[in-house]
Amino acid sequence: xxxxxxxxxxxxxxxxxxxxxxxxxxxxxxxxxxxxxxxxxxxxxxxxxxxxxxxxxxxxxxxxxxxxxxxxxxxxxxxxxxxxxxxxxxxxxxxxxxxxxxxxxxxxxxxxxxxxxxxxxxxxxxxxxxxxxxxxxxxxxxxxxxxxxxxxxxxxxxxxxxxxxxxxxxxxxxxxxxxxxxxxxxxxxxxxxxxxxxxxxxxxxxxxxxxxxxxxxxxxxxxxxxxxxxxxxxxxxxxxxxxxxxxxxxxxxxxxxxxxxxxxxxxxxxxxxxxxxxxxxxxxxxxxxxxxxxxxxxxxxxxxxxxxxxxxxxxxxx
Amino acid sequence: xxxxxxxxxxxxxxxxxxxxxxxxxxxxxxxxxxxxxxxxxxxxxxxxxxxxxxxxxxxxxxxxxxxxxxxxxxxxxxxxxxxxxxxxxxxxxxxxxxxxxxxxxxxxxxxxxxxxxxxxxxxxxxxxxxxxxxxxxxxxxxxxxxxxxxxxxxxxxxxxxxxxxxxxxxxxxxxxxxxxxxxxxxxxxxxxxxxxxxxxxxxxxxxxxxxxxxxxxxxxxxxxxxxxxxxxxxxxxxxxxxxxxxxxxxxxxxxxxxxxxxxxxxxxxxxxxxxxxxxxxxxxxxxxxxxxxxxxxxxxxxxxxxxxxxxxxxxxxx
Numbered sequence: 001x002x003x004x005x006x007x008x009x010x011x012x013x014x015x016x017x018x019x020x021x022x023x024x025x026x027x028x029x030x031x032x033x034x035x036x037x038x039x040x041x042x043x044x045x046x047x048x049x050x051x052x053x054x055x056x057x058x059x060x061x062x063x064x065x066x067x068x069x070x071x072x073x074x075x076x077x078x079x080x081x082x083x084x085x086x087x088x089x090x091x092x093x094x095x096x097x098x099x100x101x102x103x104x105x106x107x108x109x110x111x112x113x114x115x116x117x118x119x120x121x122x123x124x125x126x127x128x129x130x131x132x133x134x135x136x137x138x139x140x141x142x143x144x145x146x147x148x149x150x151x152x153x154x155x156x157x158x159x160x161x162x163x164x165x166x167x168x169x170x171x172x173x174x175x176x177x178x179x180x181x182x183x184x185x186x187x188x189x190x191x192x193x194x195x196x197x198x199x200x201x202x203x204x205x206x207x208x209x210x211x212x213x214x215x216x217x218x219x220x221x222x223x224x225x226x227x228x229x230x231x232x233x234x235x236x237x238x239x240x241x242x243x244x245x246x247x248x249x250x251x252x253x254x255x256x257x258x259x260x261x262x263x264x265x266x267x268x269x270x271x272x273x274x275x276x277x278x279x280x281x282x283x284x285x286x287x288x289x290x291x292x293x294x295x296x297x298x299x300x301x302x303x304x305x306x307x308x309x310x311x312x313x314x315x316x317x318x
Numbered sequence: 319x320x321x322x323x324x325x326x327x328x329x330x331x332x333x334x335x336x337x338x339x340x341x342x343x344x345x346x347x348x349x350x351x352x353x354x355x356x357x358x359x360x361x362x363x364x365x366x367x368x369x370x371x372x373x374x375x376x377x378x379x380x381x382x383x384x385x386x387x388x389x390x391x392x393x394x395x396x397x398x399x400x401x402x403x404x405x406x407x408x409x410x411x412x413x414x415x416x417x418x419x420x421x422x423x424x425x426x427x428x429x430x431x432x433x434x435x436x437x438x439x440x441x442x443x444x445x446x447x448x449x450x451x452x453x454x455x456x457x458x459x460x461x462x463x464x465x466x467x468x469x470x471x472x473x474x475x476x477x478x479x480x481x482x483x484x485x486x487x488x489x490x491x492x493x494x495x496x497x498x499x500x501x502x503x504x505x506x507x508x509x510x511x512x513x514x515x516x517x518x519x520x521x522x523x524x525x526x527x528x529x530x531x532x533x534x535x536x537x538x539x540x541x542x543x544x545x546x547x548x549x550x551x552x553x554x555x556x557x558x559x560x561x562x563x564x565x566x567x568x569x570x571x572x573x574x575x576x577x578x579x580x581x582x583x584x585x586x587x588x589x590x591x592x593x594x595x596x597x598x599x600x601x602x603x604x605x606x607x608x609x610x611x612x613x614x615x616x617x618x619x620x621x622x623x624x625x626x627x628x629x630x631x632x633x634x635x636x
Binding site: 032033035036039040042043258259261262263265266267269270271273274275278279282291292293295296298301302303305306307309310311313314317318 | 350351353354357358359360361576577579580581583584585587588589591592593596597600609610611613614616619620621623624625627628629631632635636
């Protein structure tokens with residue numbers, strides 16, 4: 001079934017893409033086969049990560065970016081990653097609804113993803129959703145996350161260009177440094193410029209960049225001031241993204257980034273295979289069951305149990 | 319080094335325990351050997367999970383529980399798990415400081431753990447910290463988390479008894495159901511009873527329990543009303559925990575829970591071994607590097623790459 005869906009995805013069928021994403025999200029058996037089918041045809045989309053503390057206007061900016069790229073006739077996919085517990089889903093729902101003004105446009109596809117409880121599942125699902133949107137023909141894929149490094153989805157590992165948003169109001173800079181957001185930004189976006197204070201935030205960031213000499217593969221992070229609601233500064237931001245894109249192409253950074261991403265993907269793939277293997281293959285009386293029971297009864301150390309399970313897994317996978 | 323620490327831990331040396339926990343948190347090489355050394359001597363501590371939405375008074379309740387157990391001459395370990403990004407650490411710091419009134423008591427050990435950025439690392443570190451506190455001789459280990467199932471650390475998978483806190487003020491019940499908190503509670507604690515409204519929250523929970531017929535291994539979740547600040551209801555809560563403990567012992571639930579926990583631990587152990595293997599063993603020109611490069615260049619599907627890596631891993635581990 002997934003392979004059939006994958007073939008439709010490669011023909012540009014967005015509904016098939018949507019179904020394949022759902023299969024991935026729910027970890028349905030065979031979903032991997034669909035991914036393997038489309039994977040050789042991916043790598044065309046440009047992936048832009050958008051992150052920053054809550055309340056910095058990420059969704060509004062995404063709206064503005066969608067508008068800009070659509071006016072250039074580029075198709076856009078949007079992934080909204082929500083690693084928070086359902087306890088706070090109410091707050092995010094509003095943002096999503098705001099983005100729906102583009103929902104009638106066939107050139108735009110918006111998808112939100114939340115954790116399903118399985119460890120690492122969100123990063124894995126996000127990465128694969130990017131491949132699917134790539135395969136279905138989206139020119140630009142925007143991925144919105146909250147926070148960074150410390151959260152389940154480290155956007156800078158996934159995106160070609162990472163935007164870090166902060167409020168013109170200021171006060172976020174020190175917090176951002178602590179959160180590791182300074183290290184991941186290719187472009188800083190100081191949003192809500194209408195509130196005033198963007199100049200002082202800009203000089204704070206410049207000061208820190210100067211002091212720490214941050215640079216990602218030779219790229220010195222740039223700073224753009226926007227007011228996403230009125231659309232001010234958005235053209236300049238899109239231009240800056242293009243400059244970063246060209247920079248990556250010319251110095252080989254794009255290929256390097258994508259190799260790093262491939263490594264991350266394989267790690268996640270392996271981790272989820274192992275988890276599925278243990279959860280699905282364990283049965284009363286079986287060898288796997290015995291190893292786990294022995295470990296549980298303290299008759300076996302974790303090290304020796306792990307070795308035995310890997311052996312079983314390697315044999316079984318053939 | 320870790321093995322030496324482990325031996326000291328087994329003699330009841332809390333400073334050695336603290337160092338071993340730090341080694342685990344930072345994923346230091348050899349830390350696993352220390353764990354394997356202590357593991358056969360664990361299983362004596364009773365693990366109580368405390369979860370619930372922010373602002374329900376988890377830390378205050380933990381304070382009250384510590385006081386109660388100490389008056390029974392039981393030693394207590396506390397683990398505060400903070401899966402949120404450093405952006406919100408300020409808020410939690412206050413809670414931790416409040417618990418420090420027990421910090422001069424040698425029978426109490428308090429440790430907070432935050433994510434270090436690696437996937438699944440927090441759950442793994444928490445699980446192993448429990449083993450260490452167990453081995454060092456703590457009778458009771460209290461583990462505080464925010465949220466549940468969807469968050470990185472699913473406390474109900476780790477704890478023997480899971481307490482779910484909510485405010486007497488009400489309004490949380492529907493949110494809690496959405497968050498999957500109803501399913502994991504062995505005991506509901508309606509806290510801040512002095513605010514009034516605990517009766518209506520109690521009848522809401524009873525209604526939902528009745529409707530959904532929740533029961534964990536035959537245990538029908540109970541409800542206790544507390545006012546952790548004044549200490550009202552805390553004795554009754556401790557008694558209720560004891561009743562649940564006895565119930566688990568008698569119907570074999572304790573062993574069953576701990577086997578489930580062992581399975582989870584081995585899954586995490588395997589996942590982190592695989593991640594470390596890929597991150598540490600990858601080198602230009604090596605076989606592992608070649609597999610990842612081929613995958614990155616779309617010359618290989620994830621499935622076949624995964625198989626090859628598992629084979630390498632199994633061989634290398636011997």
